[in-house]
Amino acid sequence: MQHSYFDHNATTPVAPEVLETLVACLGQVYGNASSIHHFGQAAKQRLEAARRQVAALIHADAAEVVFTSGGTEADNLAVLGAVHAAPGRDKHVITTAIEHPAVLAACAELEREAVAVTRVRVGSSGVVNPDDVRSALRPATVLISVMHANNELGTIQPIVEISRIAREATVPLHVDGVQALGKIPVDVNALGADLYSMSGHKLYAPKGVGALYVRKGTRLVARAFGGHQERERRPGTENVPGAVALGAAAELAGRNLAAESERLAALRDRFENAVLGRISGAGINGARWSRTPNTSNLYFEGLDGEALVIALDLRGFAVSTGAACSSGAIAPSHVLTAIGLGADRARASMRFSLGRTNTAAEVDGLADALEASVAHLRRISVHA
Amino acid sequence: MSGGVDSSTVAALLVRQGRSVVGLTMQLWNQRRMPELAPDGPTGRCCSIDDVYDARRVAEQIGIPYYVVNFEEQFEEHVVKPFVADYLAGRTPIPCTLCNNYIKFDRFLEMADSVGAWQIATGHYARVRYHAGSGRYQLLRAVDPAKDQTYFLFGLTQQQLARTLFPLGEMAKPAVRDMARGFDLAVAEKGDSQEICFVPNGDYAAFLSAYLKETGVEDPRTRGAIVTTDGRELGQHQGVHHFTVGQRRGLGIATGEPLYGISTDPATQRVTVGGSENLWCGKFFARDVNWVSIAAPEAPVHASVKIRNKHQAADATLHPTSQPGRIEVVFAEPQRAVTPGQGAVFYDGDLVLGGGWIE
Numbered sequence: 001m002q003h004s005y006f007d008h009n010a011t012t013p014v015a016p017e018v019l020e021t022l023v024a025c026l027g028q029v030y031g032n033a034s035s036i037h038h039f040g041q042a043a044k045q046r047l048e049a050a051r052r053q054v055a056a057l058i059h060a061d062a063a064e065v066v067f068t069s070g071g072t073e074a075d076n077l078a079v080l081g082a083v084h085a086a087p088g089r090d091k092h093v094i095t096t097a098i099e100h101p102a103v104l105a106a107c108a109e110l111e112r113e114a115v116a117v118t119r120v121r122v123g124s125s126g127v128v129n130p131d132d133v134r135s136a137l138r139p140a141t142v143l144i145s146v147m148h149a150n151n152e153l154g155t156i157q158p159i160v161e162i163s164r165i166a167r168e169a170t171v172p173l174h175v176d177g178v179q180a181l182g183k184i185p186v187d188v189n190a191l192g193a194d195l196y197s198m199s200g201h202k203l204y205a206p207k208g209v210g211a212l213y214v215r216k217g218t219r220l221v222a223r224a225f226g227g228h229q230e231r232e233r234r235p236g237t238e239n240v241p242g243a244v245a246l247g248a249a250a251e252l253a254g255r256n257l258a259a260e261s262e263r264l265a266a267l268r269d270r271f272e273n274a275v276l277g278r279i280s281g282a283g284i285n286g287a288r289w290s291r292t293p294n295t296s297n298l299y300f301e302g303l304d305g306e307a308l309v310i311a312l313d314l315r316g317f318a319v320s321t322g323a324a325c326s327s328g329a330i331a332p333s334h335v336l337t338a339i340g341l342g343a344d345r346a347r348a349s350m351r352f353s354l355g356r357t358n359t360a361a362e363v364d365g366l367a368d369a370l371e372a373s374v375a376h377l378r379r380i381s382v383h384a
Numbered sequence: 385m386s387g388g389v390d391s392s393t394v395a396a397l398l399v400r401q402g403r404s405v406v407g408l409t410m411q412l413w414n415q416r417r418m419p420e421l422a423p424d425g426p427t428g429r430c431c432s433i434d435d436v437y438d439a440r441r442v443a444e445q446i447g448i449p450y451y452v453v454n455f456e457e458q459f460e461e462h463v464v465k466p467f468v469a470d471y472l473a474g475r476t477p478i479p480c481t482l483c484n485n486y487i488k489f490d491r492f493l494e495m496a497d498s499v500g501a502w503q504i505a506t507g508h509y510a511r512v513r514y515h516a517g518s519g520r521y522q523l524l525r526a527v528d529p530a531k532d533q534t535y536f537l538f539g540l541t542q543q544q545l546a547r548t549l550f551p552l553g554e555m556a557k558p559a560v561r562d563m564a565r566g567f568d569l570a571v572a573e574k575g576d577s578q579e580i581c582f583v584p585n586g587d588y589a590a591f592l593s594a595y596l597k598e599t600g601v602e603d604p605r606t607r608g609a610i611v612t613t614d615g616r617e618l619g620q621h622q623g624v625h626h627f628t629v630g631q632r633r634g635l636g637i638a639t640g641e642p643l644y645g646i647s648t649d650p651a652t653q654r655v656t657v658g659g660s661e662n663l664w665c666g667k668f669f670a671r672d673v674n675w676v677s678i679a680a681p682e683a684p685v686h687a688s689v690k691i692r693n694k695h696q697a698a699d700a701t702l703h704p705t706s707q708p709g710r711i712e713v714v715f716a717e718p719q720r721a722v723t724p725g726q727g728a729v730f731y732d733g734d735l736v737l738g739g740g741w742i743e
Contacts, residue, residue: 307498310451314406314499380497 001316004362008355015204022245033238043240050247057250059187066230067243070210071178071199075102078174078195085219086142092116094136095145096128097338126153126286126339130161144173148180152335153286154295163192182253183292194218205249209242265293267363274367294354303348311373317366320351385409387435389564390507392442394551396567399446407443407450412459413582418594422584441570462486471625474648475725485539503547509533511553521545522677523736528556535693538729538739539674608653613662624648627655630721664718670711670728670740677735687730
């Protein structure tokens, strides 16, 4: 059976150009980037070239990019590292109810250290209201952490407005950019972000590499100990092939961003128009405007999303209901709950996330399979 | 697919027979809840990460699509809550039967429909056959009497039986293990599961306390007096859920003669204890009776009746009452420890006629 992949917000395939660069690097560049000799220097050169490529994609200075093991580590380092670096004893953090667990769980860890945390609510649009961030500010606020684009809904958050509020209050702003990078233009200066998290495997690079942008002058302490690498922010021998792959992926993404965004948005709209036109009781979760171009979160009234994911997989279409838990079972999504969906509607919701290799024919096939599966599931639930 | 040897072998056998198979594991209970009950961590029991790992590995070995489906909400609603309520009312419940009725042969069959599967197969030891004369699907004991699980399956409906395969019903356990080895399954040497899956170490009282605490339900006052059958008060007990009919150890009282739990009275929370002669009972009523292999009888029927899983079925007559679904069971010889809340299953030889709940 032909399998089509519509789960790019979970992870992306490694781009052929990235794979080629990665394999060549793995084979040839084995020096330790901290070593003085020829081999170490060769590794260091590749590492720094990759850093420049990543910096270029987000309009940052190369010295502001810290390589990590991925998005989760970047988020943890940003949240824990910035709060621990802040002076004073009473500390307060503002984040939102729809953040990725890499941010929310780090905040929960801070609460155990007696740091106060405000999780700003969002309405049904899935977009944070900057005024709510402003009213959450306290004298003790030491960090604001808001994601750039939501992983489940694709909704883009008003980072520019929030960064203005942060700047006025002289509070650093962390932006989890994992789901935005490569999908929409990212300029950390225009956004006003002080910290910006990135993940390789959402950008057609392999798993196990990511990066954190740290604006010059932002106070951040390391969360791991043992070496001086990455300007004392992230110890451990550098993953040079991983960084090189991320660099190649960043360059590729920057080169194709405008055209690819437009293509994906057209495909996504084609898919949504087909589904909403042909399947009754279906609709979009969250705001239709201001989304990443590849993401579509839809609900199908009365259906069990879990059954629909399995039915579609057996027809050769890989989609997702939301975050998967450790054993692989599907747990209710905290994002859908946070935007006010009841248990039934959350259960009836699905995420379709398109990517570079998807074609119009695949999208049409998905819409057909979805129509057939929804009809089948509704037919049997009538008899049940 | 629980990740155990039985359901794994079933899946492999069906693949070998050339059927198109989809593997599902039901996630029923979050073992990370109430960590105080399992200080060594949530391993080695139903729905643990290890079991899902094993099931996934078997699915990979035999080359079938495999999914974990989450029925935690339904399991808590239909199995755990009634289990707790029964204990607090002084009954001794059997959650496995409720799980079979409401989850394994109900929600699971719905999921089969959803993915376009025509039949479901499980690793239960039991047999199903179609009887043309009566037009009914019949449930029969497994060939291996030591493994027979029909006691827990008396709630199955005709619609459920019509679409259920029990491939292990014809096999003895050692043969199943041999077959698993023959298929080179990764779980061939895995131990059998024993306890009720969501109660660690079989400690019901600890589970109940932890569950009530976690769900914020106030621990109902279930304390009361321990009295003997002739009316002497021996002391106070810590809750009716600590007692089971026929239980000898752990009554918390020291007397000369051996004493057994005889009955509990939910209204007064009074627990009656007495000598073993008081445990023998000649008849009882069963409610919510489900007739499996035969239609509901209108006249008395002879059967052998099993009143708990390890009970040796005893001869009895089943008398229909004026209330539908309620049967009076009259034993030929009195039986020991007829326990409210347990199932009573009616057999004719290997055939499961039906069963109900002991009042």
